[in-house]
Amino acid sequence: MRTIANLSRRGFLQGVVGAGALVLGAYYVPKLLRSHESSPGNTDADRAPLHPDAFVGIATDGTVFIVAHRSEMGTVIRTSLPLVVADELDADWKRVKIEQAIGDPRYGDQNTDGSHSIRSFFDVMRQAGATARLMLIQAAAQKWATPASECHAELHSVVHSATGRRLPYGELASAAARLPVPRKSDVRLKTRNEWRYIGKGMTSYDLSELCTGRALYGMDVRREGMIFASIEHPPVLGGKVRSVDNSETLKVPGVHQTVPIDPFQPPPAFQPLGGIAVVADNTWAAFQGRKKLKIEWDNGPNAAYDSDRYRKELHATARKPGKIVRNVGDADSIFGKPSNLFDADYYVPLLAHASMEPMVATAEFRDGKVTAWAPTQNPQAVQAIISQELGIPKENVTCHVTLLGGGFGRKSKPDYVAEAAVLSKKTGRPVKVVWSREDDIKFDYFNAVAAMYMKAALDSRGKPIAWLQRSVFPPITSIFDANAVYGDPAHLQQGWTDLPYDIPNLRVENGPAPAHVRIGWLRSVANIYHAFAVQTFTAELAHRAGRDALEYLLELIGPARTLDLKNTDYPNYGADSATYPWETGRLRRVTEMVAEKSGWGKRKPGKGTGFGIAAHRSFLTYVATVVEVEVNDQGDFTIPRVDTVVDAGLVVNPDVTRAQFEGAAVFGTSVARSGEITAKNGVIEQSNFDTYPVARINEAPYQTNVHLVDSAAPPAGVGEPGVPPFIPALCNAIFAATGKRVRELPLSKTSLATKS
């Protein structure tokens, strides 16, 4: 670690800081992009005199630099993690400047995906802040010649408790920098009651910029001499250009040239799709030039892909024995006996992310090195794919992370950034690649299409004594392994192998499905289709048994216990099962609470109105949701109210967390109402918000009440877990309102009209 040996370097750095006043002045407007072009890792935090680790630096003027190494796509993580540092440092938030990290392994994992930023980095951030605090206290103690134990930190100063003497952080930074970085075991973290910001939260560091058009997204990056590119991708995955006629394209004013991009070597992973790029003076000219291209394609084997046929195949596979992924008791022997059996098939189609900012990236190739500016969830993957595509070392790729205009998992896959790098190398100019909305919808990494078969043997009270569930979906692993057809544990765990029900005979299976499009993560991923099947089937069983859906759900969850998944390949979202056990008591609690908060069973539904309930754990967070729906005679529906109760353990930033669950209800509404991507002859049939509609203000829930459980448990995910229970709760509400059971999404497939 850095100790006194840093002195000489500090001298140099102070010179830089002095000369850098102008630089700092220039930073104020685009504060997101305060990261630097050269010297990867050379941040203001690093350059500040006191910088005990990569995440924090304190300057002599008292400015606290905190590095945000996760990507900002609307979860406010760029604020919430630095807030944890600031709390342990006892810093004045007004004097904190956040720097966005470039991609650099020294920050650890930067793939802002899987709802784990807080969970994985809470302790790291606390340690970073507390270490700097201790060093400042020690420096003050040295100056006052008192024991450090007599001093404490208090909002950007160190105070001598007995005399009230006080030294601000800025004045201590240089002295503190001469001290050795304390060992982790010597650093005392604050107790919960000492927290200043954690649990209270803070608005986004970027709030003002976001409301004034000054926030800078990947779409807004500009470079000197930059040209704009729009790419005609092969319409079918794996297709290749057979011939191209660009003569009309080159006549379009502003078009410079067309540039071929090689097709990917299977499997696709994050490689560019290939195709023909049109390079021009501005985005519009590139779009216009592209329309004039005449290309003949060799579509390859995926041209046989047809969603209607594929859907039937998935259902058929789901009706056949599959790979057993969890087994309790002996479900087969129960199903073999004459008993009260009930089974049902469920279906969820391919889904597109449709973030408001389409894929876009800027890259500059120069002297064997690439600098990229991208709205990416995963800057280290940007380094890796550009390194691979251009045959240069990863260290020669610098990836700046801009704000993301939405991500939802799509921007974890940096194929579009690689395209910009390839084109910059080929044209010798900085290139901005801009995808149209049509490109974004057609060339997504889609959430998997899935069929689920559910079967239960019921006792005389209608409670399951045996349960079988089998899901079939093309796996995400298919983008990395062309032969992959089965779900992997990381996705089968998502609301499937961890069925939390108290049933003596249980079998969970998965069947094979080949992929014909790129499959990828989308906000809550496999939880979407798994929760839809489990929570709808549960409500169906309750209805058949003549029971209240809430009571029945609680009975299936059973008594509070730790779920035993020892004989199951269950990764628990990468978390230690001792720290994050699967506690059915917490699922019960959120379910009971949501019933109470929503007035379940107390508010009487009016004509065409219904309530639905669902509960689900994902990303280590327990969520239960009640949806109220109002369906008119024509089958149009509105969602007057949603109540959702969330046990995410410790919540760092409560208002931001509530916003995530409000947003998840809207996202779930989009999936349920109209979310459907289909292919014919291998070509995606949807293209824009007309054919792939997402919820608008008049279609979204009118009011979503989010109730956060006050929990002592360690922090869990909040970005994704609101989506899975919302969708079945909505569909269960529609059943309550109309008597129409929804087993296939989206709802636009089912007429809800009671009168024609």
Place this chain on the structure above:
Amino acid sequence: MSTSRHWLFDHAMGSDPVRKVECESWKSLDQTEVGRFFFPVANPAERSFDAEDEMIQLKVNAIDRSFDGDPEMPLLWYLRDILGLTGTKFGCGIALCGACTVHKNGEALRSCITPMSSLAGAEIRTIEDIGAGGLHPVQKMWMQFNVPQCGYCQSGQIMQAIALLKEKPKPTDQDIDEGMASNICRCGTYQRIRAAIKAAAEENA
């Protein structure tokens, strides 16, 4: 907003980009990382069109502008790629999402489908000009209710909301549904948008 403005901000507010490039402060800032980062693309249309094509004269954020590029170019790309006014966003290109909303003569306009040829004499106002003389009540309420998540659609939402409030100073829920349904927010901030619009209406009262 700091008093120490980045030159790009002034540029974005409508001062002449060419003159800006030539000024001394620009040159010194060009030596910084940030200055290079935001070098403007200030060459509107290098290729000239037929001689009989007339220059299109319009006002953008109260600054007189002439455009001599492709008359079919939508206003969105003129604003973003040529003037560098990137607060107005590209979302769909066919007027389905509202991310590109600006004001033309005070009314909401989808800039992504509006060709420059239709804008002779028009007065265009973008998000950059809305908060220029202090935050608009709508922006204030957007901040008070923590409306934005990713924020990408919010320039368009704010422009649309201002236009709505001009027409309906006390909007009902139905007015808000009708007035704002043109604008998609994929993060799902609608509940807060509704609350912020109502609060801004109160503020105006």
